[in-house]
Amino acid sequence: MIMRPNVAVLGRSTATALRQNPSVVKAYNGTLGEDGLVPLDFLRGLLELDEIVVGSAFVNIARPGQKPVLVRAWANHAAFIYRNLLADTQGGVTFGFTAQFGSRVSGSIPDPDMGMRGGQRVRVGESVRELIVAHDCGYFFQNAVSA
Template sequence: MSTPFVQQPNLTAIALGYKNAQFIADQVSPRTPVGANNFKWTEFEAKDTFTIPNTLVGRKSRPNEVEFGATERTDSVVDWGLEDPIPNADIEEARNNPAIDPQGRATMKLSELLALSREKRVADMVMSAGNYNHTETLSGTDKWNDAGSNLIEQISDALDTPLVRPNSLILGQQEATAMRRNASLVKAFNGSTGDVGMVPWEFIRQLFEIENIMVGASRYNTANKGQDMSLSRLWSGGASLLYINPIAGLRDDVTFSLTAEHGERVAATREDGDIGLRGGVRVRVGESVKEVLVAKEAGYYFNAVL
């Protein structure tokens, strides 16, 4: 019978404190705590919320009843976790060298991969036209890296299209570079004196009156185990305008996406006699979360911007 995993406060602190500046999933799909594995959330629908009902009330009559355009959903969090086996030889060596912490290092590596997995899940959700009520596929001179592209007109019209005006722009690194070099934006920044250069993000944010610009720069290996590494960008192919409410709850709040989180990320260890010749310790890092798409109406997606 195997030894059970024991949660380690010092390793849990490392797992909780881990942050990768290139990852934007927690900003795009903010975490919100739930009290159990199963939870309920509200999927937003637009049609009834914006229909004006008859509000006139007679002297002795009841006010008209309304049902808001939302559907209650039931879901459950999913456990995500990874392990790293550490031979006892590494642990013994660390006892004589305080600068070496094999369990802490393993916790960091596992936290990185766990966060990368979540980053891909959120990127796949955001960079998918099927998750929006409003989409546009660019072609020809409309593409952002074309000299004839009027990016200012595209973004301005898109911001005015959803019933909930987006407050955030999400795009990949290559798309971000093309946007900052777009001739229409460069001319607006330079006062029509030139169309070559790089536009500052602050100018773009103020021009379109959006609160946040998030650039996903992370990559992942698409090759199968044993094959040569083949890196691809997680956030690529399009650009999204989203309404993101960082303090929204799962019930009755409008935002593009939220992540239900049961408990916090944890790190635990257990002894394992089957590691190498002299046994060792297994480090496990995991979390229980579920990303949900709350409102398709709270966004606009540009497909194939390059």
């Protein structure tokens, strides 16, 4: 890794396991106990990170038409990345960023079927793409904790 990570992205189970780790709890309690759950802000300071993002989303892995099967999107994985908020397509080192194609577009057209006296239908959009531009600025830990 060419840059020290400043952001951690953890799955909910990984974050909980790390917050309950006896060594981390002992560091928080000052050797007065090994049980408990430390605040994420303490963990952020302990790991010298700017931010910890915890992924709590669910995703449906069932085929269309089948009974929904929801699993955690981040499962028990973790990623440590270097994020430079000022990086763009012109310069700067960062793990990834959102690139924009062109400018935002908007338009409106009269819609006589809307409301009592008609209305305006407004559409706004932009063309963006998420890019990983420096693979060496990130680590991905698959199955960081046991299930």
